[in-house]
Structure formats: C-alpha cells, structure tokens
Amino acid sequence: MRDSKLILPDPKRRRLITGLGALGASAALTGCDSLSRNDRVQDLLGATDRLTRAAQRLVSSRESLAREFGERDIAPTMRANGSTDPSNDDYKRHAANGFADWRLRIDGLVRQPGDFSIDDLKAMPSRTQITRHDCVEGWSCIAKWTGAVLGEVLDRVRPTSAARYVVFHCADNIYGGPVKYYESIDMVEAYHPQTLLAYGLNDDRLPIANGAPLRLRAERQLGYKMAKYVMRIELVDSFASIQGGNGGYWEDRGYEWWAGI
C-alpha cells in the first residue's frame, strides 16, 4: 500500500528558486513537519524533480537500455501492486469474455486515431524482455514481458509535431475511489526501444492482477509509471487539464512526475 496522505500544491506554482542551501537553514529554525506543509518549501523541493530529470536525461542517451536478465533470474511470482482486480462493471464485462470486444483507443494529437484489438497489437512488431520492476517503495521484482513496441504503435497513428506526452487512461478506479488511474510519459520515453504495451507475462497471457489485457512497460522508470488496464492512449501537448493536472494518479498525490529515481 502507498502511504501518501497529503497533496503537493499545483505544480504550476512550483518555481525554481535558487539557493537550495536556504532549505537547510530554515529546517534548523522550525519543525520539519510544518516545513513539509509550507508552500514555498514544497515549491523548492518540487524544483529538484525537474533538476533530476534534466540531469538524468543528460547522462542517459535516448537508446540506453535497462538491464535485461536471464530466465533463471525471473521471480517465482511477479508482485502485483495497486489495483489487482478492477471492480467496475465495464471492466468486469471485458474480463468475463476474455477481452474479445476490448479495443485500445488511441487519439489526441495524432493524424490517424484508431482502435486496436489485442490481436491487432499482437500483429505489430513485438519485443520480449526480462527486466526488473522497481517500486517507489523500494522493492524490485524480475519478470519476462512481451508486448508491442510502443514506438511502432505510435507510428501507426502518426503523432503530430505538437504531441509532447503520451497519456495512458486506465480501467481501474484504484482503491475503490471515484478516480481512475492514469499516467503519462514524454516522447523520449515513449519511443525508447524497451517501452512496450505488454500483453504477455512470463510466456503467458498477462494476468488480471498484473494489468490485463494491456499494461505499459517503461523500463527506465519506477513502477507507478507503468499503467495497468490501459483502455485509451491520448497524445497531448500538456496534461494540465487532465484530472489533477500533474500527469498521473500518484503525481496528483504528491509523487514526482519524473520517476527515473
């Protein structure tokens, strides 16, 4: 379970304030808990998210690959986190008939929006990789994933030059709340060769607990980026108007948009 209880303010208000050293000085003056709830401090702390992103983009090339492992490294079970069995009627109906009528909708800033069945996706260039899933909580789990290479799928719908982010809209209302899970990655991560729309896990169909019928694998990011139960992919130039405006379910609850560390 995740423990986030409090929410950071609107990121548009976060500004890059220079002089990170002031942070330590103010920490010594008052209790750190009240500091953690202070807007200016949250702005300052939030600025490091973009700093980390810029620095990590600087040292990693577009093609630098996540480590791939051997068959014997695969964990006995791939730990399922977050939603493991979406309870809404629409999803249950799809699950009941084996996702035969399920279609992935891709729209937004694309020239050829489309709907794709699992068989359509399986017919596209695919990749199988044994990779490590890293949860923001600290644990890791190795599994074998098979899926359509997202970059190839995107080439079919032809993103416009205005497209900057790929948003994944999901079927699960996590923890039974009214809000549905969603996530976003940028075009660099979307066109990374290991970024997959995965429909297979450990040489089998992707189980419901791990996101059937389709989940994202973005191997250079933390687990919360890798949306499960993907129903729709939307290309946007900004995610400010989607749900809480921070680019993801956990981002709206205070976690960093850049999940590379």
Place this chain on the structure above:
Amino acid sequence: MNKHNDNPYANPPERARVIKRHGLFTRVWHWVNLVCLVILLMSGLQIFNAHPALYWGNDSSFDDPALQITAMRGDDGAPMGVVRIGGYRINTTGVLGLSRNDGELDTRAFPAWATLPGPQWLAMGRYWHFAAAWVFAPLLLAYLVYTLISPARRRLVWPTAAQWRGLPATIAHHARLKFDHSADYNGLQKLTYLLVLFGLLPLMVLTGLTMSPTMNAAWPWLLDVFGGRQSARTLHFIFAFLLVAFFVIHLGLVLISGVFNNLRSMITGRYRLGDDAPADKDNRHA
C-alpha cells in the same frame, strides 16, 4: 621536525599560539554537510519505512529478506515490534516496528521522531531526500576534487611518514583519551577522514544512484559494482549507519578534546594550540 625546547622564540606569546585552522570553504562545507546529512538520514529512514526490508541481489526475495523491521503479535497476544536479521528475531517494541506517536501505538519501522517528515509520507520523504542530495553530492565532488588537486589540502588528509610509523602510539594515546592540540591532524584523524571523505560519502552517493532505474540504463556498471539494485539498497543502508557511527565518535571526540576550541575552529577558523604543540607554519591548515 619540531622539538619542544626552552628557546623563547619557539614558545611565542599567547596571541600567536592561536592559529587559523580551517579555511572558509571547509567551514561552510562542514556545516552545510551536517544539515544535509541529517536531512538525508531522516528522510532516508522515512523512505525505508515504505518497504522496511532489505535484500541481497538484483531483486527482492520477499520470503527471505536479509533484514526486516516489522510488527507482530507476541505469545501473549500483545503487539510487539520486531527486527529480523536472518534467522534471528529481536524484540524492539517502542523503537523499531512498533512505537508511540503522540501517545498512539503506531506500526512503523523507524519511529516518527527519527523520520522526515514525522508521519508516514513517502512522497515528501523522497522530496527532502533528493533536494538534500542535490546540495550534498555536488559539494562533495567539489571538495574531493579540490582536495586532490591542491598539495596543501592533500597534506591535510594524507598522513606523513612519521604519522604512519606513529599510528600504534597514536591509537594508544587516543585510547587513554589524551589529545594533542597541534596545527596538523594526527595520523589516526587523517585516516578516519580519508575513509569517510573518499570512502563512505562517495559510496553513499553511488549506492543511491544504483537504485535509480534511469541511472541503471545510463551507467550499467553501477549494478555490477554493487551486485544489483537490492544489494545497493542494503549497502546504502549499512553505509548510512556507518556514517551515524562516525558522527557519534566524531561528536564524542569534539566534546572531550576541548569543545570550545574545536567548535570555534570550525566556526571562525581560529584554533588555540596546546602548550607543547609545534607551531610549525608549514603544518598550518589552509
């Protein structure tokens, strides 16, 4: 070498025996580091609490952690805090696994008083951790490069031939809690600082980076050096507590070897030499 003798010129008046021991860069670095390391430790414990178990290797063998801090029911049915290391179980009720927070019993690995922020709040713990790391790591790099390229600073931390030979004597001296107050660090001090500055602190940064999936793609050698992401996480935890041990010893020695003089030297730079200390200008600190 300097010898203590009765020559009046070798024993200058009181004022001259106060030297400038620490340069501005060292002093600022020292105190900024203290703030950073406290924030890094406490926010690190907050992050650890999100999954209070350690493993060895690439991934997490959930059934067989190397270390786990948890809460469970004791034989009498009462809740208790437990630390499990391998096959051993230690009752840590009140501190680890189960502790009081505002009078309420809370099941959490490290208690609220030790974490930043106090309540379970992983997202905010991460923000504090990475913000402090962004101050700490570049300053550490600057300090280490400065120390390597400056001959004067190299002399500060590298023991002289005489100090290497005198190490056993220095250790015996320290064991009897006798301290010199000379301009130069003694051999034992230098070795300790070398180990912390060029060993523990860079290892903290590197094991931290090894936990980043993007860094694993950028610098895959990190995984080979530390034996996988979960090994790196375990080492990060161990090194952090070695730093805590250094901090405790460092603080203890500062307190018993002349707390006012020591503190003044790290605030204003000025340090009063002991009566029998050599006043060799060459040994002065930059």
